[in-house]
Amino acid sequence: MTNLKKVLLFLMSAYFANTYITHGWEKFDADGFWSTAFIERWGYGLYFMYFIGVLEFLGGIGILLPKANKYAAFTLAVVMLGAMITRVVFGxxxxxxxxxxxxxVTLLYLSLAYGMGEELERWIGKIKKRSKL
Incomplete structure (x- = not known):
């Protein structure tokens, strides 16, 4: 990996770390904007908002850690898939x-750039191996 690519990946990770640490922390305010959205607009429970807040907050921290960044970016991409589906369904x-x-998509790219593709191949290989037993 070139030095330029490493710098760009780090800058993208730093952006997402700032974004998700902030947004995750905001979801711990039971009287804030997000509680109105989660409960009244989308019909989710307060516990689910806290769960998403934990995923976002820890994902924001994890995306900066070399041993966790691929998992954190992938987890945040899955959270964003849920957010996108929620927004489409509820308008x-x-x-x-x-x-x-x-x-x-950017988070998926980051997770793959950090090695999540190899990890997924390993998981799929284990699943195939177990299914043959």
Whole structure:
């Protein structure tokens, strides 16, 4: 991997770390914007908002850690897939869905760049091996 690619991956990771640490922390406010969205607008429970907050907060930290970054980026991409589906089902602006989709794709790219592809191949190999037994 070239030095330029390493720097760009780190800068993208730093951006997402800032974003998800902030957004994750905001989800611990039971009276804030996110509680209204999760409970009243989308019909999810407060516990689910806290769960997503933990995933985002820890994912934001993990994306900066060399041994965790591929898992953190992949987990955040899955969270963004859920966010995108929620926004489409319950209606929101197209801009919002596009931004979430862009974040999801970028997080998937980061996870693959950090080695998640090899990890997924290993998991799939184990599943295939077990299914033959």
């Amino acid at each position: 929101t602006s197209v801009d919002d869905v596009i931004w979430i989709a862009f974040s999801m």
